[in-house]
Structure formats: C-alpha cells, structure tokens
Amino acid sequence: MKLINLKDPRIPILIFLLSFVAYALQSPGFVRTPWQFAGSLLTSLAVDYALIRIYKKTNFFPLSGLISSLGFFLLLDSPYVWPYIVGAALMNLSKHFLTAYGRHIFNPNNFGLVVMVFCFPLAATTTAGRWGGGTELAFILIALGFFAAYRAQRWILSVTYISVFFLGAVLRAQILKLSLAPLLAPMTGAAFILIAFYMMTDPATSPKSKRLQVLQGIFIATLDTYLRMQQFKYAPFVTVFIACALYSSLRFLDQPRKKLVTS
Numbered sequence: 001m002k003l004i005n006l007k008d009p010r011i012p013i014l015i016f017l018l019s020f021v022a023y024a025l026q027s028p029g030f031v032r033t034p035w036q037f038a039g040s041l042l043t044s045l046a047v048d049y050a051l052i053r054i055y056k057k058t059n060f061f062p063l064s065g066l067i068s069s070l071g072f073f074l075l076l077d078s079p080y081v082w083p084y085i086v087g088a089a090l091m092n093l094s095k096h097f098l099t100a101y102g103r104h105i106f107n108p109n110n111f112g113l114v115v116m117v118f119c120f121p122l123a124a125t126t127t128a129g130r131w132g133g134g135t136e137l138a139f140i141l142i143a144l145g146f147f148a149a150y151r152a153q154r155w156i157l158s159v160t161y162i163s164v165f166f167l168g169a170v171l172r173a174q175i176l177k178l179s180l181a182p183l184l185a186p187m188t189g190a191a192f193i194l195i196a197f198y199m200m201t202d203p204a205t206s207p208k209s210k211r212l213q214v215l216q217g218i219f220i221a222t223l224d225t226y227l228r229m230q231q232f233k234y235a236p237f238v239t240v241f242i243a244c245a246l247y248s249s250l251r252f253l254d255q256p257r258k259k260l261v262t263s
Helices: 011-025 034-055 063-075 082-097 108-119 135-151 155-176 180-188 190-199 210-229 235-249
Strands: none
Touching (some): 063 108, 063 190, 135 190, 155 210, 180 190
C-alpha cells in the first residue's frame, strides 16, 4: 500500500482535524465514546479503501476516508454507535458514486450528516456548541483552520463567509431587536469553525476561481442567515448542501477559458 505523501495538500486539513479531535475530547460537553469513534474511523477507511481498489485499481492509503471520518465524528451527535457506521459508509459512497465532471458533488461529511439527521431524526443530530472548551483554544483552532484553508487555496471563501455571516448577525439583531452577542456566539463554536474552514473549502466541491469563491461565500452566508432567522436547526449544513449542488451544476463556469487560436 502506498502510504501518505507528506507533501499532500490535505495534510494541513488532517492536522487541523486531529487537533480539533484532541480539543473536543478534553471538553466536558463533548459526549462521545471510543466505540463511536472506532465505528466512524474503521468504516470510513474500509469503504473508501475498498472502492479505491475496486474502481480505481490502485492501492493508496485512504487519506480522504481518514479525514472524512474525523470531521464526521466531530459533528454527528448520537447516543448510539450505528449512526456513525451508517453515516461513514454513506459519505464515502457519495464521494465515489454521486459525481459530476469527474469529481464528487457533495462534501462527504456534509452529505452524511444531512442524510442522517433527516432520515433518522430520532437517532442523530448535529453538534453546534463549543463543547465547554475555552475561547482561547477555539481561536487557536480558527488559526489552524485558516492555515488549512489557505493551503487549499480557499481562504477567500472562508473569509467571505465569516464576514457576511457577521454582517448578517448584525442585521438580525437590528430586525429582531435582539442582543448582538448571542448571535455572534456561534462563530467560536465547533460547527461554525468546521464548516468555515473544512466543510465548505473542500477543493472538489468549491470554486477555485477567487471571484466565484466570493460569490459562493456570500450565497452560503446569506442563505444561512435567512434560515437562522426562520429558526431552522440545520441551517448551515443544509446551506452547504445546496451550495455544493449548485456549484456542481455550474462547475463549467470555474474552468479556465481557452485562448482563441488565430492563424
């Protein structure tokens, strides 16, 4: 088996998520078991590796499956083990079978989460809080996340989303006559950091063009703000799901224009 290439651009993302797992496990509010982690990790690695072997005829270490398992474990919330197994299998199947233009349509983590929370609402939900950790550590994770987004060449998308989300919170505070602080609190929460610097910056499901990154960041943050105003529980996850589908259908706009050849 070909092992991990340390020059792989996904390595910063792996380090970011491993750091986040360490952060979560030391937080009192993060209630997960080793069996749930094993279910997500082993299922993701096994399914991803099997599909790589069968359909791509290669023998690579399933780094993508490893990364996906960490993000899925962090965000899914369930008292059972089986949702971590089923969700991990679904997200890897979506990556290999729901494709367009040679790339997967949905971010695997996002797909697995959305399917699980809507198909099994009594057994699965998502984590939105800070898990009881300190704000200082949250900002360290934000810095790591920004570095990972920078290495993925998607930092403009992250910054745009965060900026428009902030403006949306200010607007919501004015419209709803609420205090601004509670509306800004999600920005240091687990889900927000993972969405802004990991989920929406997946190179396969997000624009490479800086202009389109700005447009997608505005779209995600604006729709997220609207759904939050409607008190929709899964606003950020559904918004990223819709954005991935739209980008997939319009991905041709992100292709480099061929220069005209004149004789």
